[in-house]
Amino acid sequence: MRLPLPQFDRGDRHPNHFAEVIETSTCEFLAQCLEPEDLSFPPMPPFGSWVYSVDEESGNQVYAVVHYATTMPVDSVHRPVALGLSLQELREEQPQIFAMLKTEFRAVIVGFKTASGTQGLNNRMYQYLPPRPPQIHQPVYRCEPEAIVKFTEEFDFLRTLLCVNSAPVESLTAAAIREVYQLRKADRQWLTKAGRTLSVLLKDDYDRLRFILSQIHP
Numbered sequence: 001m002r003l004p005l006p007q008f009d010r011g012d013r014h015p016n017h018f019a020e021v022i023e024t025s026t027c028e029f030l031a032q033c034l035e036p037e038d039l040s041f042p043p044m045p046p047f048g049s050w051v052y053s054v055d056e057e058s059g060n061q062v063y064a065v066v067h068y069a070t071t072m073p074v075d076s077v078h079r080p081v082a083l084g085l086s087l088q089e090l091r092e093e094q095p096q097i098f099a100m101l102k103t104e105f106r107a108v109i110v111g112f113k114t115a116s117g118t119q120g121l122n123n124r125m126y127q128y129l130p131p132r133p134p135q136i137h138q139p140v141y142r143c144e145p146e147a148i149v150k151f152t153e154e155f156d157f158l159r160t161l162l163c164v165n166s167a168p169v170e171s172l173t174a175a176a177i178r179e180v181y182q183l184r185k186a187d188r189q190w191l192t193k194a195g196r197t198l199s200v201l202l203k204d205d206y207d208r209l210r211f212i213l214s215q216i217h218p
Contacts, residue, residue, distance in 0.1 A: 018043065019105070019140035021053055024133045026109075029053065029064065031140045033103040039091040042103040044069045048175025050143040050151075051107055053134035059115025062134050063143065063151055064107035065176050067167035071103045107140075108164050109133060110157040113147075127156035145183045152180045152190075155197040162201060170208055173198070174215035181216070191216070 013034075019042075023030035031053075033042030045051060045066045052063045073079055080101065083094065090097055112130035116123055134140075143151075151157075161173045181191050195213065202209040 014139070014141060016141040016144070017139045018045075018142060019051075021134050021136055021138045021140060022104070024136055026129060026133060028067075028106055028108045029133055029140075030104060030106050033105070039095050039098050040087070041071060041098065041101065044071065044103050045105050045142070046175075046179075048172055048179055050148050050176070050179065051140050052143050052147070053138045053140045055112075055130060055132045055134055056138060057135075058131065060130050060132075061113040061115075062109055062130050063111050063113070063147075064109045065157075065161060065172070066105050066107045067164055067172050069103065069105035071101055073100055074102050106166070108160065108167070110160045111151065113151075125151050127151075127154055127160070148180060148183055152184075155194060158194065158197055159201055170211045171215060174212045177212075177216055 017034075019031040019033045021029050022032045031051075033044070036042060047066060047069065049066045050063065051066060052061050054061055080097070083090070085093065109129060111125060111127040113123060113125045157176075158173060161176060162169050164172060177191070177194050180194075181187065184190050195216075198209055198212060202212075
């Protein structure tokens, strides 16, 4: 049985703070979802959803797209077994199960926003890799819709998503576009521009382009 990680009171935590970086690299980071206060599993971020963390030294906000998520045992000893119980029955009869599992996800870095006060670069957004990824134990936040809308005014992030090696990139690209399209309240003009960008990036691979477009539902 694991000892619960020390966590701040939920009242002291930003409402969008839901995970913490536990492994980091230039192109992506691995994060563990924080444990909820009640007996339930941590909410798994949707495939293709947008999150951000912070490079504390520079103050840059690092934007990323979730491309893999899993719930697993905290160790190799306490393996889950099928019990045939509902979640409510698990809470009543096997509450210890919730302490034996963890939820993690990987997110590919697609860009960053400079910190306020950075000389000549106040709050500018860039769709390329930041100088440094977020550090270990930095909080991970769900992106506000307004931030995603502003970040996706340009389309260079699509090239980054198409180059991810550890994910089904066609489905990932389509999922990210679908989420942005919904947040933009079905902006057909934006969707058309995204489709045109994809057609340029995949001009020599019609099958991949068709597969991505088939997963986007205006």
